[in-house]
Amino acid sequence: MNEACNVTTALSAFSSISLEEMSTIRLMNRTDTKYIVSLSALMDVLQRASNCYRVQEVQGERNIAYHTTYLDTPDYTMYLAHQNGRVIREKIRVRTYVSSGLTFLEVKKKIFSGFDASLEGEFRTRDGLQTVECWSGSAGVSYKMFRWLKASAGYSFKF
Numbered sequence: 001m002n003e004a005c006n007v008t009t010a011l012s013a014f015s016s017i018s019l020e021e022m023s024t025i026r027l028m029n030r031t032d033t034k035y036i037v038s039l040s041a042l043m044d045v046l047q048r049a050s051n052c053y054r055v056q057e058v059q060g061e062r063n064i065a066y067h068t069t070y071l072d073t074p075d076y077t078m079y080l081a082h083q084n085g086r087v088i089r090e091k092i093r094v095r096t097y098v099s100s101g102l103t104f105l106e107v108k109k110k111i112f113s114g115f116d117a118s119l120e121g122e123f124r125t126r127d128g129l130q131t132v133e134c135w136s137g138s139a140g141v142s143y144k145m146f147r148w149l150k151a152s153a154g155y156s157f158k159f
Helices: 003-011 019-025 039-049 077-083 143-153
Strands: 015-017 054-056 066-071 089-097 103-111 114-126 129-137
Touching: 003 039, 066 077, 077 089
Parallel strands: 015 054
Antiparallel strands: 066 089, 089 103, 103 114, 114 129
């Protein structure tokens, strides 16, 4: 059995939570900590956590593959702000969900304890250009970020 099958099997022991339910708790404080562990350690953690946590399920899938590209300035301004613990910082990423092929551009500005100003939009192709439409989120994201993104990556924006 391959590693993805092992993880998928372990996730089946968890109760599920839908996207709709997640949207109601989206603004709650959360801790997002990442660890590099062996598969056996991961399986042990998943087994112990199955009664305490729920797993997001979308269209019957719990192990959802995606590709993420983080965008930054040539001198790594955003990365260094994160690594140096800057309280106010910005992040831009493009995320594609493998199974659906949907791609989203996420632009976030962290202010003090959380990313409380963000814009997110789905990419739609028109005349060979990638135009961001379907914006949601709150105001406050720096338009300087959009000017930089447009100039450096060739994206156009529709608000």
